[in-house]
Amino acid sequence: xxxxxxxxxxxxxxxxxxxxxxxxxxxxxxxxxxxxxxxxxxxxxxxxxxxxxxxxxxxxxxxxxxxxxxxxxxxxxxxxxxxx
Numbered sequence: 001x002x003x004x005x006x007x008x009x010x011x012x013x014x015x016x017x018x019x020x021x022x023x024x025x026x027x028x029x030x031x032x033x034x035x036x037x038x039x040x041x042x043x044x045x046x047x048x049x050x051x052x053x054x055x056x057x058x059x060x061x062x063x064x065x066x067x068x069x070x071x072x073x074x075x076x077x078x079x080x081x082x083x084x
Contacts, residue, residue, distance in 0.1 A: 002035050019078060026074045033067035 009031050016024040041047060041056045 001038055005031060005035060005038075019075075023074055023078050026071045030067035030071035037061075
């Protein structure tokens with residue numbers, strides 16, 4: 001999972017030309033937070049299967065405001081400002 005997240009980030013790295021540095025930092029933070037959540041969950045000794053890993057990660061996302069949601073809201077706000 002982490003490898004695919006990193007690949008997608010690298011694939012989209014050229015997009016930073018079109019957005020503010022603040023938004024790019026927000027997206028980088030969201031990516032790193034997601035990876036940290038995956039690693040932390042994978043280290044949980046109660047998680048022994050891929051299904052349990054998936055369920056635990058999704059459960060963690062529901063417990064609070066996800067990094068992806070925060071970054072997406074920031075992105076939508078920036079696009080709205082640009083498009084006026």
